[in-house]
Structures are given as C-alpha cells and as structure tokens.
Amino acid sequence: MDTNQLWKDRFQYHIRMVSRYMRLIFNDHLAFAFIFFVAAFAYFYQAWLETVPDTFPVEWLMAVIVGSLLTYSPVRTFFKEADTVFLLPVENKLRPYIRNALVYSFVMQSYWIAIALFALTPLYLQIYDEVSARYMLVMIAFSLVLKVGNLISTWFMQKTRDMRSHYLDGIVRFVINGFMVYFLAIGAPLYACAGAVLLIGLNGFNYAYLFKRYTLPWDRLIDQEDAKLQMFYRIANMSTDVPDLKRKPKKRHGLVRLVTGRMPIRREQTFKYLYAITFIRSGDYFGMYLRLVALALFFVFWVPAFWGKVLFAVLFLFMSGFQFIAIYNHHRTVEWLKLYPVAADVRRKAVHQLILVIMVVQVVVTTIAFVWASDWLNALIYLSITAAFTVLFEAFYVRGRIQAFKG
Template sequence: MIDPKELWRTRLSAHMRETGRYLRLMLNDHLVFALFFFFVLFTYFYGQWLQDIPENFPGTILMAVVIGIFVTFTPLRTMLKEADLVFLLPTEHRLGTFFRNGLLYTYAATIYPVILVTALFAPLHFALYPDRPREMFIGFISALLIFKAWNLLSHWWELNSRNLYGEWVDRGIRYVLTTSSLFFILSNQWVFAAITTILLFAFMMYAYVQAKQNKGVAWDVLIEKEQARMQSFYRFANLFTDVPHLKQPVKKRAWITPIVKRGVSFKQSATYDYLFRITFARSDYLGLYMRLLFIGVALVAWAPNVWAKIVFALIFLYLSGFQMVPLWSHHEHLEWSSLYPITKEQKKAAIKRWLFQLLLVKTFLLSLAFLVGFHWVGIPIVWIAGAVISYVLVYLYLPRRIA
C-alpha cells in the first residue's frame, strides 16, 4: 500500500538533490560577485533616488502592478512523474495528503519572491506616504499572503477543471482583480478594495465549482505542467553548465535567422560560424540575451548619474558574456557534430568571433540608454570599456573554459 506522506518525502528529497546540484554549479564565484556588486550599487542609488523622488511619480500604481505579477504567478509543483498516470491513478482517492503537500510546498516556494519584492518597494511606500503608520503596511503584507493563497487554489482548480483553453484568460482575470485590490488597499480606498477582493474570492469559488464538476484529478495535465516546469529549470541551468538529459527546444524564429547568418561564408571552415549563430537564434540563448539587454537598458536609463549608468552597463555586459559561454558545448552530446571535417581550433575561432560580435552589439545597445538625460560623455566611455571587457572575456577567459 502506498503511503502518501512517505511518497511525498521521497519525491521532495529527490527534487531538492537534483535542483540543488545544478544551483551549486549556477551560483559560481563570477555570478555571485557580479550580483553582489549589482545589489550594493542598486541599494545605494535607490536610496539616493528616494531622497529626491518626483511628486507626481506613480509609485502606488507601480507597486500594485509589479507585486500583482508575483502574487498571481503560482507555478504549481506536484512532483508527479509520467509513470504515475499508470501506477498512482488507481490510488487517487488515498493521495489527498500528497497533493496537499504539493500545494503547501508551492505556496512556501512562491511566497518568498512576493516578500522580497514587497521589501524592495517598502522604502518607496514610506517615501510616498511618510505620515502613514507602519501597521498599515503590515496589514498590506497580510493581504498579500491571503491573495497568494487564493491565487494558488484558483490555479489548482483551474487545472483540474481542464479548462486549458481559458487558462490565460483565468490568469488575466485573477491578475486584474489582484492588482486592483492591491492598488485600492495602498490608496486607502477601502470600499473599492472590498469590492475587488470579494470579486477575487468569488472567482476562486467559481474555479472550485468548475473543478468539482469534473470529479477527479487531471493527472495528464498536472504531469505535463510538472515536466514543463522541470524542463524550464534545466534550460536555465544549461546556460551555466551542461545538462545532458535536457530536451532542447528549437524555434524557427524566421525574423532573426537571416540577420544572424548574414555575412557567413559558404566555406567549409565557416561551418561552426553558421552553426553557433543558428543555435543562438533558435534556442534559449536569444531569450536570455534579450532579457538581460532590456533589464540593463532600463537600469542604465534609471540610474541617477553618468557613473552609475556606466557601472550598470558594464555589469550587464559582463553577465551576458559569461552566460553565453555554454553555447560552446551546446552540441557536445550530439554525435553528428563530431562528423564535421572541422578542427577544434576552427571551432574555437568561430565561437570567439560570434561571442565578440554579440558583446560589441550589446555594448552599443546599452550605450543608447545614455541618451536618457543626454549623458553624452558616458557613451564613448562605455564603448571603450565594453570593448575591453568583451576582449578579456572572449580572448582571455573563454580559452581557459573551452581548453
């Protein structure tokens, strides 16, 4: 007979070992140093900015919109495996404890980002409303804990109702209601806050009724979601280290493929020039490159002075270059790549050329953020410093990683 508590402990322990192993490899010295340096700088300039915050700054709207995203987003973790559809389905009526533990684990894992983001916005809140008592903000945090639980339960019932075509619609409704409630609470508009909170609770109960009509757990849906969640983690971990059992997604992305392969020679020696460019365009490397670019541009534009802008730009250039290094070994586990009549030195030269070009392009794009506030003097400094950092990463650091 299956013990649901023991089954959960076994699955959770295996999950923690698996993710912990990759997290230790991801949180290496280079990344930790860059993140710590970024955190110190951000904290300093954030405090400086709060001392001279504009009177018409929409801080309440910003807090509600951003915190609402973290409250609404509840990636469910059930620790289910593909074989469970066969071996555990007959014992579904005895697995209530197993699924409850999954909900509790999901809540505990996803409430930390909510608390961290709320703590990040706390100084902004007190700067906007210095006369409000601290107890009111504590009450706001209590509301966040409740709304997070409601969103989690709603998501659980949405999945089990198999209303997958409307999953994004349901999530959108929950986000609008959650964000509206948070905004009205922060604005002390208690009547409107009560109305939107009641609507959010009613929507949760509607999801409950829909799920009960199906009478049972949507095993196939939950297993598919769990597998997708782990593959997302593996794809992210693969940007730092090799993940042999990763299912590599390939996306056509016809809009950018002609751009990245432009200028590549048809000579045999340029085989890996073409392969690295296509791999970058059609895999997760492009998404990571663009995300770091957007975040970096936003922070450079926000930074209060030219030196802060320069530092933020160089930090994100460093992070981007460091996280492109695994592109070298992206095809290492595929036997067909070893059939190319290409020497290893030609392959090394190809990855160096491509990464150096990527970093130079990112340097230029980050420098455009200096146009906000017309900090012209920072643009040539970033170009020169960015070129130096790009050269050091590609021609001094990279050879030691791919030797």
C-alpha cells in the first residue's frame, strides 16, 4: 500500500469539501459581517493603542495567548472508521502518512500563530518601542519551531489512553510555552532557549515511555478526527444544510425546565416547545449564543467611543439573529413532524418568536452593560436603536428567509 498516495487522496477530498462549504458560508451576509467586524476592530484597536499605559502587561498577554496556541496542537490524520480494518495491518508502514499529517497540521495551525502575533505586535511595540523588526522575525521563527515541538509531543502522547497523562502533558507544555514566549517578549532569549531544551526533554520522555511501547489507539484517533469534522460541519450548518452533520443533544434538564415549565400544553405551543428545547439542548445553538453575547459584552467594555460600542453590539446582535434562522431546518430529516396536526404557519411563528426572544435577551443584557460602561442616557440611546433594529430585522429579514424554506 502506498500510504503517501493515500494521504494525497484524502487531503484532496478534504480540501474540496472545505472549499465547497466555505463558498456557501461566505456567499451569505456573514461574509459582509465578518469584513465589517475586522475593519471596525482594526479601527478601534488603533484608537485604543493611543491610550494604553506603559505598564500594560503585554508580555503576559502574549504568553497566555501564544502559549495556548502552541500548546493546543492536534494532529489532523483524516482517519476513517474503515481504517481499523484496512490500515491496521500496515500500521508500521504509515510513517509517510503521519509525516504528511504533521506537516499539514503545522501549516494550518501556523496561520493562527501568525495572526495572533500580527494582532499583538502593535500593542507590543507600543510598550517596547525599542524592539527592532529583526527581533520580531526571530520571535515568529522561534514560535513556529515551538509549534513543531508541540505537534510532535502531542503525537507521541496519542499512544496512551490515560487521560490524566494527556492533561498533565498539556499543563506542563502550557507552562513551558508560556514562559518561553514571556522571556522572548522581555528580551531574554537565552531563558527561552532553556525552555526549548525542557520541551525537547519532554518529547524524548514521551517517545521513550509512550510512543515506543504502545500501538496506535485507532478508535480514539478516529473519534478525534470525527469530532473535528463535526465541528466544521456545525459551523457550516449555520449558513447551509449539511447532510453529514451528526447532532448530539445535551441534557441541561434544569434550563429546559426553567424555559418550558410554564408553557401551556396546547396545540399551538407544539413547535414553540420543540424549538425551545432544541435551542437549549443542541450542541450548536446555545453555546454559540453565549459566545456571541460574551463577545458583545467584551467590546462594549473595551471600545472607548460610544458609537463604537453601539457598532459592535449591533453587529453581534445581527449575528445572533442571523445564525439561528437555521434552526427552522434542524429537524428536517424527522418525517414524523409532518404528521403533527399543526399548520405550517405555527411552525414558522415559533421560529420567529424564538429568534425575537433571544435577540431581546441579548439587547437587555448589553443595555445593562452599557449602563456600567457608559451612562444611563447612552444606554437609553442604545436600547432605542437595538429595539428598532430587532423589530425590523425580525419582521423583514427573518420573515423572508423563513418563508423561502420548504415545508
């Protein structure tokens, strides 16, 4: 078996799949919102830099952010369930395949490190204005070398099923990575090199006591690969239908009882109840909503200008309403829903009400944040703007999108 060719085939299939969904994602209004967000963030980030005190701990911020990106180093293998039958006999011949997997993982994850360093560089140079451009290139190169070491360490750790060992390895590498980035930021590269020696020693220990002693845990590697693929599918499903998406509901009994406990048991409440527990228990929607609200709160407190706060808050309000229109088709493969003796308008109305409620809750939460971050008058202005935006968005945009759905 030519495992090198096997990797090329799976890599090409993966690229075609990702490209197809990315075109669908960024053909929608989400692309405009993303570009608008980046432009607005850059503008207010530049304005914020002018007010940063010289005592701002940028080196610790870099240590936490870049150290986390270095520590989190999963290896994409593209393994499938059938590999437990067809690749298990040739496990000792998979070295070219694994080498390509490490190279691909390094290239993809290096983008995030480069983006983080690119975003943090203006802040870093604001505090350390004597640093040269050559030293910044050294920091980037050193970080990429550290990423290689972390990827190798992560792959060596894959051989063990002991999760305590995985957690311990992650904590140790995070501490080492964080301090290496910190020492680089304060201009002490020799201490950073000492940390690199520790990372090399950790890799040697993992290789001798784990990698050489055990075989590949195929079931665990396949589950990890499937989890990464499903994560991408969940993101794509916010903009288009993804037939291969697997949905794993979460319990959240207390929150379900809190939301549905007072709903009257009537026919017209059928889909309101269904979509309420779908929003709460699905692994897609509730977590995404909390993250969007958290980001809106962050920018309300971080952006200095009032209209900048309003701009970001409205942007994330739009993203909340836009993302959850897809909940209408969440149960599209469940045929028995068509047997409900309920009109289709009741189903559409339930989705309208759900989106209206989550947007109103977000408006209330961010308005309270405006009171703390600004004053009552600005909070009332923001409330008026977002209330009007919510009503118009739900009445026109959401209604048009839902009416376009079939069924």
